[in-house]
Amino acid sequence: MSKVSRKFNTLLILSVALSVFFSSMTVTVYLLFRAEKDTHEKNLIHLQGLAENIRAFLDHGVTLNYQLSINPEIKDSILEAEEDWDTRRENYSRNYNTDTAVQDLFGTPLLSMLQQQYDFVELFFVQDKQGFQTARSFGALGQRTDRWWFKKMAVNQDYRSFLSHSYYSLTGGKPVASIFHPIMDEGQFIGIMGMDINFDKLQEIVESYMVLEDIYAIVTDMEGVVIAHPDSQYSSEIYNLKDMTRSVLKDQDSSLNVGGYRDLEVSDINWPEEMREAVLRGISGEKGFYENVIFPEGAQNVYFAPIALSGTVNMNSNYVVFLVHDRSPILRTRNTIFIYILIFILSIILILYYIFKGRFNQNIIAPLEVLIDSMKDLDFEHFEEIDLITDDEFSLLSSSYNRLRRKLADANNELKNKVDFLKESEGGYKAFADIGLALSTEKNVDKLMELILDEARKLTRADGGTLYLYNEEDDCLEFSILHNETMGSRLGGTSGNPVTLPPVPLSKEDGTPNKSNASSHAAITGEIINIHDVYKAENFDFSGTQTYDRLNNYHSKSMLVIPMKNMSGLLIGVIQLINARERDTPRVQPFSEFSETLIVSLASQAAVALTNVELNKDLEELFHAFMRSIATAVDEKSAFTGGHITRVVILTMLIAEGMNRDDSTAFAGKTFNQEEMEELKMAAWMHDIGKVTTPESVMDKKTKLEGMQDRIELIESRYRMICGSIKTADDNCDHEQMKEEMEFLRQCNLSGEFLSDDKLERLKTISKKTYVAEGQEYPYITENELYNLSIRKGNLTPEERKQIEHHAAMTRNILAELKFPGHLSMVGDYASMHHEKLDGSGYPEGLKGEDIPLQARIISVADIFEALTAKDRPYRQPMKLSKALSIMDFMIKDGHIDADVFTSFKSSGAMKRYADEELNPEQVDLELPDSAE
Numbered sequence: 001m002s003k004v005s006r007k008f009n010t011l012l013i014l015s016v017a018l019s020v021f022f023s024s025m026t027v028t029v030y031l032l033f034r035a036e037k038d039t040h041e042k043n044l045i046h047l048q049g050l051a052e053n054i055r056a057f058l059d060h061g062v063t064l065n066y067q068l069s070i071n072p073e074i075k076d077s078i079l080e081a082e083e084d085w086d087t088r089r090e091n092y093s094r095n096y097n098t099d100t101a102v103q104d105l106f107g108t109p110l111l112s113m114l115q116q117q118y119d120f121v122e123l124f125f126v127q128d129k130q131g132f133q134t135a136r137s138f139g140a141l142g143q144r145t146d147r148w149w150f151k152k153m154a155v156n157q158d159y160r161s162f163l164s165h166s167y168y169s170l171t172g173g174k175p176v177a178s179i180f181h182p183i184m185d186e187g188q189f190i191g192i193m194g195m196d197i198n199f200d201k202l203q204e205i206v207e208s209y210m211v212l213e214d215i216y217a218i219v220t221d222m223e224g225v226v227i228a229h230p231d232s233q234y235s236s237e238i239y240n241l242k243d244m245t246r247s248v249l250k251d252q253d254s255s256l257n258v259g260g261y262r263d264l265e266v267s268d269i270n271w272p273e274e275m276r277e278a279v280l281r282g283i284s285g286e287k288g289f290y291e292n293v294i295f296p297e298g299a300q301n302v303y304f305a306p307i308a309l310s311g312t313v314n315m316n317s318n319y320v321v322f323l324v325h326d327r328s329p330i331l332r333t334r335n336t337i338f339i340y341i342l343i344f345i346l347s348i349i350l351i352l353y354y355i356f357k358g359r360f361n362q363n364i365i366a367p368l369e370v371l372i373d374s375m376k377d378l379d380f381e382h383f384e385e386i387d388l389i390t391d392d393e394f395s396l397l398s399s400s401y402n403r404l405r406r407k408l409a410d411a412n413n414e415l416k417n418k419v420d421f422l423k424e425s426e427g428g429y430k431a432f433a434d435i436g437l438a439l440s441t442e443k444n445v446d447k448l449m450e451l452i453l454d455e456a457r458k459l460t461r462a463d464g465g466t467l468y469l470y471n472e473e474d475d476c477l478e479f480s481i482l483h484n485e486t487m488g489s490r491l492g493g494t495s496g497n498p499v500t501l502p503p504v505p506l507s508k509e510d511g512t513p514n515k516s517n518a519s520s521h522a523a524i525t526g527e528i529i530n531i532h533d534v535y536k537a538e539n540f541d542f543s544g545t546q547t548y549d550r551l552n553n554y555h556s557k558s559m560l561v562i563p564m565k566n567m568s569g570l571l572i573g574v575i576q577l578i579n580a581r582e583r584d585t586p587r588v589q590p591f592s593e594f595s596e597t598l599i600v601s602l603a604s605q606a607a608v609a610l611t612n613v614e615l616n617k618d619l620e621e622l623f624h625a626f627m628r629s630i631a632t633a634v635d636e637k638s639a640f641t642g643g644h645i646t647r648v649v650i651l652t653m654l655i656a657e658g659m660n661r662d663d664s665t666a667f668a669g670k671t672f673n674q675e676e677m678e679e680l681k682m683a684a685w686m687h688d689i690g691k692v693t694t695p696e697s698v699m700d701k702k703t704k705l706e707g708m709q710d711r712i713e714l715i716e717s718r719y720r721m722i723c724g725s726i727k728t729a730d731d732n733c734d735h736e737q738m739k740e741e742m743e744f745l746r747q748c749n750l751s752g753e754f755l756s757d758d759k760l761e762r763l764k765t766i767s768k769k770t771y772v773a774e775g776q777e778y779p780y781i782t783e784n785e786l787y788n789l790s791i792r793k794g795n796l797t798p799e800e801r802k803q804i805e806h807h808a809a810m811t812r813n814i815l816a817e818l819k820f821p822g823h824l825s826m827v828g829d830y831a832s833m834h835h836e837k838l839d840g841s842g843y844p845e846g847l848k849g850e851d852i853p854l855q856a857r858i859i860s861v862a863d864i865f866e867a868l869t870a871k872d873r874p875y876r877q878p879m880k881l882s883k884a885l886s887i888m889d890f891m892i893k894d895g896h897i898d899a900d901v902f903t904s905f906k907s908s909g910a911m912k913r914y915a916d917e918e919l920n921p922e923q924v925d926l927e928l929p930d931s932a933e
Contacts, residue, residue: 040289043215043303043323047287050206051305051321054219057120057205058163058309058319061197062179064118066161069181069193073110074135077126078183078191081134088132089141098140111137120201122176126183128191129154149180150192159189163309165223166238168249168264175199175238177221186819199227199235206321214326222309222317224279241279244269275322278304282320292327301325450493452606453481456575459602460560460595463579463588467492468504468519470571476503477519477574484578487552516541519574522561528600529561532590560591564603564610572610575603644866645688651862651914652684653677655901658908659858665907666900670854675823680855682820683830687859690810690832703749711788712749715781716742722771722780741766745781748789755792763789808835809844826853834859839895857898861905864888864897871920880925881915 068074082088092098097106106112111124115137124137131145131154144150152158159182166175176196183191199219206217206228219228224242226234238247247264274290281288287305294300303325306318453467464484468477479499482491492499506524508514515521518529518540534542534556545556558580564572577599580591656677659667672680703710719742723735745766748759755763767786770777781789815828833856836842838849868884885906892899905911912928 043325047303047305047323050217051307053205054321055307057202061195065179065193065195066181069183074126074193075183075185077135078128081128085132092141107138108135111135120197122196122198125194126191129189153180153182153192166221166225166227203228203235216324218322220279220320222283222319239269241271241275244271244276274302278302279320282306283317285318299327301327446493448610449481453483456577456599456602459598460577460591461581462577463581465578466576467573469573475507476505477523478503487554518561519576522563523571523574526563528596530591530596531559533557534559557588558590560596560599562599562603564606567608647866647918648687648862649681649684651866652859653681654910654914655858655862655905656680658910659904662904662908665904667904679824679827682824683827683855684859686815686827686831687834689814690808711785712746715745760790808832830855830859834863837896838898857901861897861901869919878920878923881923882926
């Protein structure tokens with residue numbers, strides 16, 4: 001070979017070698033940069049999913065403790081506890097084996113059962129507002145008046161729930177955190193519900209999320225204390241990353257300090273300063289990461305995120321979760337790639353050196369271009385192998401490269417699948433939390449059942465579903481809601497389309513359990529049924545399903561059936577889901593274990609929600625019936641006002657409904673919603689409840705002299721005696737004058753007569769007249785008789801009028817003692833204000849104008865109109881409607897009642913409807929407008 005050829009070959013080889021070198025190094029840097037960026041993104045997604053799962057775990061504990069704080073059994077343990085502390089402890093120790101760890105009957109049954117059910121609970125305990133415990137899940141009762149958390153809530157009267165920092169428990173001697181909720185009874189603080197959480201379960205959750213060997217997680221509480229770590233030493237002792245201290249018990253059997261806990265021995269720990277900064281930032285709500293944090297075992301990447309605590313007052317601080325990623329595998333990968341590239345370059349140079357010039361392009365340049373082009377296309381999801389047919393090392397190189405890319409593609413797909421699972425888990429748990437909130441706020445049973453089935457289908461991507469409700473009387477499952485997305489059908493609930501399918505019996509004709517249907521089997525046994533293909537299932541009768549498919553051109557395949565039971569373990573119903581679909585395609589797949597777990601939790605929550613709605617409905621109906629009974633009793637107290645309250649209720653609702661319909665009045669656009677209508681109706685029922693304190697002699701008084709009897713009869717007897725044997729003081733008795741005088745007194749006694757000044761003067765003259773009997777001089781009428789007969793208008797004395805008017809104040813006082821729910825909170829105000837007048841002359845408060853609520857003004861119009869038009873008053877004829885309207889028009893002019901309310905009453909048709917249904921035909925002496933509807 002000539003020198004020029006050698007130089008050419010050398011230059012050619014060098015140029016190719018340098019080109020290959022720089023190209024390969026560029027690809028290497030790109031690969032490392034891309035890999036590191038992907039690692040950061042995936043770690044952050046992984047961290048967020050882990051944080052949400054831990055938050056769900058903590059929220060579960062908060063929710064569980066809150067449910068116990070409102071549990072009637074827990075309240076009763078305080079309300080019914082012995083007042084003497086020694087007696088209480090002795091009785092508790094006698095009832096339960098307080099020297100043994102938690103088992104059956106070694107603590108309050110409800111708490112003991114729940115502690116065995118929830119393995120993350122270290123201890124449940126209940127104590128009264130004096131700091132003396134009344135119940136525990138195990139162990140003897142104790143006194144906790146010196147605890148900081150007790151002083152915070154009971155002494156400082158800060159009745160808000162909170163999650164404590166970590167501390168060594170007295171029962172287990174290991175770090176725990178406590179959740180505290182106030183226990184209220186009728187709005188009064190009576191005690192504290194406490195729950196100690198151990199973090200073993202939290203560690204299991206953390207470890208279940210670890211998908212790579214070179215990543216581990218750390219969790220700290222809001223004080224920076226480590227509560228989860230792969231090394232159990234860090235979670236079995238108190239490691240505080242905010243203070244960089246380690247705390248251990250001085251002596252397991254030592255006495256308690258002034259704070260009520262054992263003394264700790266504190267020492268410093270040597271952790272990287274970046275960890276302390278990350279803790280402080282995470283507690284304050286930040287998230288981020290630190291690169292190349294130097295630990296004793298080497299450089300690490302540290303990712304951190306806050307875990308917000310819901311349901312408590314710890315809103316300004318957070319738990320913190322860390323992912324610690326070992327950088328050594330990344331560095332090893334970089335070095336390995338770098339070495340492989342160097343070997344690759346040297347191999348190319350050596351190969352080129354021994355290749356003839358004529359075959360250089362064919363055997364070297366072309367294969368290199370194929371490799372370089374392949375390196376530029378790093379699409380792992382659509383992997384295509386390089387096909388190099390050569391008789392040299394490039395064939396082996398291409399095979400090795402293909403294997404390397406195949407492994408990278410497989411690793412990428414595996415990591416992507418795990419990230420997708422984390423995303424699905426995160427979305428599932430987040431959706432489940434949202435569903436729990438929706439279930440707890442929905443009060444309509446039909447809407448609630450639709451919500452349960454809709455959310456169950458969303459969580460599992462099910463095409464169809466059925467919700468059965470258990471009919472205890474007929475011992476069967478009744479179809480309540482039936483949905484199918486493919487068929488576009490929604491039956492039952494609020495759809496307006498009834499379900500016509502026959503119920504599923506739970507018993508056969510011979511009385512044996514009917515387990516042939518999947519739904520009835522789940523209801524009877526309480527088992528969860530997950531079937532991959534109903535056409536291949538052998539344990540159940542799916543002939544009905546197959547018939548349904550044929551009739552509707554549908555194909556049922558996968559099925560998930562889960563029973564719903566309430567907190568008492570009683571069957572509520574069954575959820576049955578059909579055909580789980582893949583995430584992005586309509587293809588049917590089996591229901592996953594994760595979906596099964598979500599629906600089991602949803603079924604439990606749904607059963608509780610349904611039970612609570614029914615219970616609240618029953619309690620509300622009982623409360624309304626009780627209030628109506630009281631009102632009826634008040635009505636029946638007087639022989640002359642029976643049915644008054646009932647008719648005032650009818651009138652009140654007619655007026656309010658008319659205002660809702662009538663857009664032509666001053667109240668156009670004003671609409672009372674369902675809760676406001678209920679509140680107004682209750683106020684109408686209660687408006688005269690204060691009359692229970694009004695004497696019947698005053699309520700039923702027909703004439704001015706009536707008491708136990710009408711004393712006009714005594715006066716008449718007296719006059720007859722005077723006209724008979726008894727002499728007058730002047731020994732001169734004119735019988736005709738006496739007869740006329742007696743008739744005058746009878747007229748004065750009537751309540752309908754207005755007493756003029758002349759008549760009053762004549763009464764005073766008569767009162768001065770005397771007669772003599774058995775040597776003793778007596779007046780014709782006594783001072784008290786004169787006082788009553790001198791009433792100018794009506795038949796009540798000022799004192800009796802005050803007794804009558806006092807019923808409004810008593811109505812307010814009585815209703816103020818009742819704890820009405822929020823939407824009925826104004827019942828007492830509306831009921832007690834129905835005698836207030838717009839000009840301020842009313843009672844009991846003397847309110848004016850807009851200070852009187854619209855609802856009270858409506859009841860006032862209804863009360864007056866009913867009193868004027870009542871047809872059951874024995875002491876007077878039913879009043880004509882025209883006269884009643886005339887009287888009320890004068891009351892409007894005098895500023896006593898609301899003109900707009902009265903106008904709406906007449907124009908909306910409400911008055912006509914009342915007159916048609918309640919008044920005598922002869923009372924209605926004018927034409928009334930029809931409804932404005």
